[in-house]
Each structure stands twice: as C-alpha cells, then as structure tokens.
Amino acid sequence: xxxxxxxxxxxxxxxxxxxxxxNLRGILAIIAACASFACGDTLMKLVAGHLPTSELxxxxxxxxxxxxxxxxxxxGAFQVLYRAYSxxxxxxxxxxxxxAWSFQMALARLPYADLSAIGQLTPLTITAxxxxxxxxxxxxxxxxxxxxxxxxxLLIIRPGxxxxxxxxxxxxxxxxxxxxxxxxxxxxxxxxxPPLITVFSAGLTVVTxxxxxxxxxxxxxxxxxxAGLVCAAGFSLLGQWCTIIGxxxxxxxxxxxxxxxxxxxxxxxxxxxxxxxxEPLTIVGILIVCTAGLYTFHRERVxxxxxxxxxxxKP
Numbered sequence: 001x002x003x004x005x006x007x008x009x010x011x012x013x014x015x016x017x018x019x020x021x022x023n024l025r026g027i028l029a030i031i032a033a034c035a036s037f038a039c040g041d042t043l044m045k046l047v048a049g050h051l052p053t054s055e056l057x058x059x060x061x062x063x064x065x066x067x068x069x070x071x072x073x074x075x076g077a078f079q080v081l082y083r084a085y086s087x088x089x090x091x092x093x094x095x096x097x098x099x100a101w102s103f104q105m106a107l108a109r110l111p112y113a114d115l116s117a118i119g120q121l122t123p124l125t126i127t128a129x130x131x132x133x134x135x136x137x138x139x140x141x142x143x144x145x146x147x148x149x150x151x152x153x154l155l156i157i158r159p160g161x162x163x164x165x166x167x168x169x170x171x172x173x174x175x176x177x178x179x180x181x182x183x184x185x186x187x188x189x190x191x192x193x194p195p196l197i198t199v200f201s202a203g204l205t206v207v208t209x210x211x212x213x214x215x216x217x218x219x220x221x222x223x224x225x226x227a228g229l230v231c232a233a234g235f236s237l238l239g240q241w242c243t244i245i246g247x248x249x250x251x252x253x254x255x256x257x258x259x260x261x262x263x264x265x266x267x268x269x270x271x272x273x274x275x276x277x278x279e280p281l282t283i284v285g286i287l288i289v290c291t292a293g294l295y296t297f298h299r300e301r302v303x304x305x306x307x308x309x310x311x312x313x314k315p
Contacts, residue, residue, distance in 0.1 A: 022249050023249075023255065025245075025246075025249040026245070026246045026249035026255035027246070027255050027258050028246075029242045029243070029245040029246030029249060029255075030242070030243065030246035030255050030258040030259055030261075031258055031261050032238075032242045032246075033238075033239045033240070033241075033242035033243040033246060033259075034239070034258070034259060034261045034262035034265055035261075035265050036235045036236075036238040036239035036242060037235065037236070037239040037262060038116075038262055038265035038266055038268075038269055039231075039232075039235045039265075040231075040232040040233075040234075040235030040236045040239065041107060041112060041116075041232075041266075041269075042112065042269045042273055043228045043229070043231055043232040043235070044056065044060065044104060044107060044228075044229075044232050045107050045108065045112055045274070046228060046273070047221075047225045047228045047229060047232075048104070048107065048108035049108070050221065050222070050225045051219055051221055051225060052213065052216060052219065053101070053104055053105055053108065054209045054210075054212035054213040054216065055209070055213045055218070055219065055221070056104060056229065057100055057101060057104055057205060057209040058206060058209035058210050058213050059221065059226065059229040059230075059233075060229045060232050060233045060236070061100070061202050061205040061206040061209060061233075062206050062233075063229070063230055063233035063234070064198065064202045064233045064236055064237060065198075065199065065202040065203055065206055067233065067234070067237045068195045068196075068198040068199045068202055068237070069199060071195035071198075071237075072193075072195045072196050072199060075193060075195060077192075077193045077195055077196040078196070080189075080191050080192060080193070080196070081196065083189040083191050083192050084188070084189070084192045084196055084197070084200060086187075086188065086189065087187075088184045088185075088187035088188045089184075089188055089192075089197070089200055091180065091184040091187075092180075092181050092184035092185050092188060092197070092200070092201065093200045093201045093203070093204040094180070094204065095177050095178065095179075095180035095181030095182075095184060096177075096178075096181045096201035096204070096205065097201065097204045097205040097208055098173075098174075098177035098180075099174045099177035099178045099181060100205050101205075101208075101209075102170050102171070102173045102174035102177055103115070103119075103171070103174040105167070105170050106167050106168070106170040106171040106174060109165065109167040110165060110167055110168060110171060111270055111274070111276045111278070112266050112269055112270050112274065112276075113263065113266040113267045113269075113270040113276070113278050113282070113286070114156055114157075114168070114171075114278065114282060115171045115266075116262055116263055116266035117152075117153075117156050117263060117266075117282070117285065117286040117289055117290075118153055118156060118157070118168065118171040118172060118174075118175060118289075119171070119174065119175060119178070120149075120260060120263065120286075120289050120290055120293055121149055121150070121153055121172070121175045121289060121293075122175050122178050122179060122182065123293045123296055123297060124145065124146040124149040124150070124292060124293060124296055125146075125175055125176065125179040126179050126182055126183065127142055127145075127146055127296055127300075128143075128146050129179050129183055130183070131143075133183070134183075137303075139299065139303070141295075141299050142296050142299045142300070145292045145293075145295045145296045145299070146292070146296065148288060148291075148292045149288065149289050149292035149293060149296075151288065152284075152285045152286070152287075152288030152289035152292060153172070153285065153289060154285070155281050155282070155284055155285030155288065156168075156281075156282050156285035156286065156289070157169075157171075157172075158281065181201075185197070194240065194244050198240065246258075257294055257297060260290045260293065260294065263286055263290060
C-alpha cells in the first residue's frame with residue numbers, strides 16, 4: 001500500500017511546490033507593482049507645482065494611452081473590441097477618470113503617505129457598496145471592519161484639528177471614484193483584456209484633461225518636467241502589468257494582501273524625497289486602515305470557503 005501511495009504523495013508534493021513557486025512569483029509581482037505605482041506617484045508629486053493639473057494628467061495619460069494601444073496591438077486585443085462597448089465600460093472609464101483627477105489634485109497638496117493610506121479604504125468601500133447596490137451578503141464582521149477602517153482614516157485626516165486639510169476630502173473622493181471603477185469592472189465582459197480596458201479609461205482622461213487644459217491656457221513643460229511625466233506613465237503601465245502578472249500567477253488569498261506594501265514605499269518616498277515623516281496618530285491610522293482591509297479580505301476568503309463546502313455537501 002505504501003508503494004502504491006508513493007506516486008500520489010510525490011504528485012501532491014510536486015503540486016504544492018508548484019503552487020508555492022507560483023505564489024512567490026505572484027507576491028513578487030504585486031510588490032513590484034506597488035513599487036512602480038509609488039515611483040510614478042512620487043514623480044507626479046514632484047512635478048505638480050510646475051504645470052496645471054489638467055496638463056499633468058493629459059501628458060501622463062497620453063503616454064499611458066500610447067502604451068496601452070501598443071500592448072493591444074501586440075496582444076491582438078482589438079479582435080474583441082466589439083465586446084468592450086457597454087455601459088459598464090463607460091461607467092468604469094468615468095470612475096477611473098474622476099479618480100485620476102481627484103487623486104492628482106490631492107497628491108499635489110497632501111503628504112504622499114497620508115494619501116496612500118486613505119487610498120487603502122478602497123477594499124472597504126467596495127465591500128459596503130457591493131452590499132448596498134448589488135445585494136451581496138456582508139456579515140457583521142466585515143461591516144465592523146469597514147467602520148473601523150473609516151475610523152482609521154479619521155485619525156489620518158483629523159477633521160476639526162489644526163492639521164486638517166480640506167484636500168483630504170478630495171482624497172476620499174478619489175477612493176469613491178475608484179470604488180465605482182472597480183465595481184463597474186466586474187460588469188465588463190471577461191473577454192476584454194486589461195490593456196483594452198486601459199485604452200478606454202486613459203482615452204477619456206486624455207480627452208477631459210485636454211479640454212480643461214486648452215480652456216485655461218496651455219503652458220509648455222520644461223524638459224525635466226516632461227521627462228518626469230513620461231517616466232510616471234511608464235511606471236503606471238509597469239505597475240498595471242505587474243498587477244496582472246501577480247493576480248494571474250498566484251492565489252488571490254496569497255498575493256492580494258501584499259498590495260498594502262505601497263504604504264511602505266509611500267512612507268519611504270515621503271521621508272527621503274519630500275522630508276516628511278508621518279505623525280504618530282497618522283501611523284496609528286495607517287495601521288488601523290491596513291488591518292481592517294486585511295481582515296475584510298480574510299473574511300471574504302472564509303465566506304467563499306464556506307460557500308464551496310456547502311456547494312459540495314460538506315459540513
């Protein structure tokens with residue numbers, strides 16, 4: 001019997017090793033994505049004082065659009081272009097464009113680490129919105145985690161205190177816009193590849209920012225500012241590509257929690273690039289938001305495991 005079991009044991013061990021290797025690739029890809037996004041955001045904050053927001057968004061968005069179009073051509077994504085025309089795609093593009101505008105306006109005026117921490121509210125707002133608008137079942141534990149996460153954000157922005165900035169509310173608005181984007185993404189046809197989705201979102205952002213830019217008068221960027229925007233667009237595309245690799249390589253339960261490493265990169269950027277170290281209450285708020293988000297993801301994994309057991313008739 002032991003001899004008969006040996007091939008099965010070896011096969012199971014090989015499967016586990018392959019799964020572990022895939023998870024490691026996925027984790028490293030997600031960490032690389034967070035580092036890329038942080039580099040891009042840092043560059044956007046550095047050039048924020050040199051050009052109007054509309055021009056910053058237009059130039060970066062234009063290069064993101066060009067890169068996305070090139071990827072679509074390389075991958076043959078235009079073959080399923082007809083599937084991309086939908087209300088869900090339009091809503092997603094609008095949410096993504098609104099998020100880009102609000103995030104950049106807040107980024108120019110808030111400490112980067114603070115804004116990044118506010119951005120980690122997105123998984124919590126998605127949980128709440130899914131329950132309210134789509135009728136998804138959300139238990140008291142996840143509702144509690146969502147409420148705790150909002151309390152963490154209040155510690156970060158501290159309304160009513162001398163350190164409060166109204167632009168923090170614009171950061172919260174970017175979270176709400178991102179929530180709309182992510183919920184609409186669920187309704188986009190699964191055959192539409194990510195680069196093609198990026199084309200629609202970047203295209204709308206480019207059009208809106210161009211209209212605003214020319215409406216207020218155009219200022220030509222200097223070469224260093226232009227180079228910074230091109231590099232920011234490159235980091236944005238690299239981050240999106242690494243995110244796709246990470247999600248497709250490993251198990252979501254293993255790789256997604258590492259998206260919170262962007263907070264680490266944001267704090268490092270704030271200290272060494274902008275000379276800003278988060279205040280103690282801000283650090284506490286960051287820890288609360290990240291913990292609430294991780295717990296929400298954990299409860300979602302538990303809920304899916306329970307649903308799977310019920311589906312196959314196991315207790």
